[in-house]
Amino acid sequence: MSYKDRKVINIGMVSELTGLSVRQIRYYEERKLIFPNRTEGGTRKYSFSDVEKLIDIANQIEDGMQSSEIKKMQKRKSDRKVRDEMIRGQLNAVFGIRK
Amino acid sequence: MSYKDRKVINIGMVSELTGLSVRQIRYYEERKLIFPNRTEGGTRKYSFSDVEKLIDIANQIEDGMQSSEIKKMQKRKSDRKVRDEMIRGQLNAVFGIRK
DNA sequence: CGTGTAAGGAATTCTGACACG
DNA sequence: CGTGTAAGGAATTCTGACACG
Numbered sequence: 001m002s003y004k005d006r007k008v009i010n011i012g013m014v015s016e017l018t019g020l021s022v023r024q025i026r027y028y029e030e031r032k033l034i035f036p037n038r039t040e041g042g043t044r045k046y047s048f049s050d051v052e053k054l055i056d057i058a059n060q061i062e063d064g065m066q067s068s069e070i071k072k073m074q075k076r077k078s079d080r081k082v083r084d085e086m087i088r089g090q091l092n093a094v095f096g097i098r099k
Numbered sequence: 100m101s102y103k104d105r106k107v108i109n110i111g112m113v114s115e116l117t118g119l120s121v122r123q124i125r126y127y128e129e130r131k132l133i134f135p136n137r138t139e140g141g142t143r144k145y146s147f148s149d150v151e152k153l154i155d156i157a158n159q160i161e162d163g164m165q166s167s168e169i170k171k172m173q174k175r176k177s178d179r180k181v182r183d184e185m186i187r188g189q190l191n192a193v194f195g196i197r198k
Numbered sequence: 199c200g201t202g203t204a205a206g207g208a209a210t211t212c213t214g215a216c217a218c219g
Numbered sequence: 220c221g222t223g224t225a226a227g228g229a230a231t232t233c234t235g236a237c238a239c240g
Contacts, residue, residue: 003102003147008112010210012231013144017107022232023201031200041209043232045112048102066199109231111210121211122222130221140230142211165220 007037007045014046018054025054031067033057033074106136106144113145117153124153130166132156132173 015022028034029044034053036044046054060070114121127133128143133152135143145153159169 006147008108008116010109010231011233012138013107021201023203026233027200039111039209041232042234043209048105061200068199109210110212120222122224125212126221138230140211141213142230160221167220 004048007047007050009046009048009051011036011044011046014051014054017051018058020054020058024058028054028057028067031071033067033070103147106146106149108145108147108150110135110143110145113150113153116150117157119153119157123157127153127156127166130170132166132169 009017011022011025014020014025018025025034026044029036034046034050034057036046036050038044057070060073061067108116110121110124113119113124117124124133125143128135133145133149133156135145135149137143156169159172160166
């Protein structure tokens with residue numbers, strides 16, 4: 001929706017923005033930690049959110065965490081978000097609490 | 100500073116985002132209406148601000164305005180901004196009006 | 199496991215020019 | 220003036236593999 005989430009950046013620029021090698025960036029995708037879009041021609045396209053996520057991933061790897069662990073943590077975080085949003089939705093439906 | 104102003108988008112994606120041809124986008128640059136960055140290799144890089152500006156330019160062209168006229172209007176707009184900021188600065192220096 | 203690299207090919211972009219109008 | 224197009228070349232990216240550890 002916002003600029004931050006538009007997938008418009010090529011891998012070369014992502015490499016420059018993050019300081020990571022293109023090899024690393026592709027590898028984190030292979031491990032299902034990041035999900036760029038693709039052009040018709042097959043070129044990867046990333047968002048600024050992806051750039052930030054990649055920096056986090058690189059830091060976790062640097063701290064000795066394995067990609068499989070990082071993936072699990074991503075899932076936990078995602079699950080928490082879904083749960084919180086459901087609770088919010090229910091509260092809103094029942095009590096009409098706004099925002 | 101913000102995501103909106105980071106020059107990270109290739110001309111192909113700009114073409115897709117704006118609906119303009121790459122020929123048009125390059126031409127508006129030739130007429131000094133837009134100023135992308137360049138990679139070492141010479142590839143153009145645009146920001147989301149540039150994308151919006153390009154849409155405005157295309158609309159003005161479509162309305163029959165010439166590129167030289169558009170450039171003049173851009174300058175006027177820029178001059179107004181500089182003037183307003185100077186006034187603000189002076190007021191702030193003399194009266195300490197905040198923000 | 200995470201990352202570098204050389205290999206060959208494909209997609210993307212660049213410039214300068216000719217065309218039309 | 221604004222834009223399309225074919226031309227030739229250069230920069231960018233892609234995949235699959237081998238290497239090291």
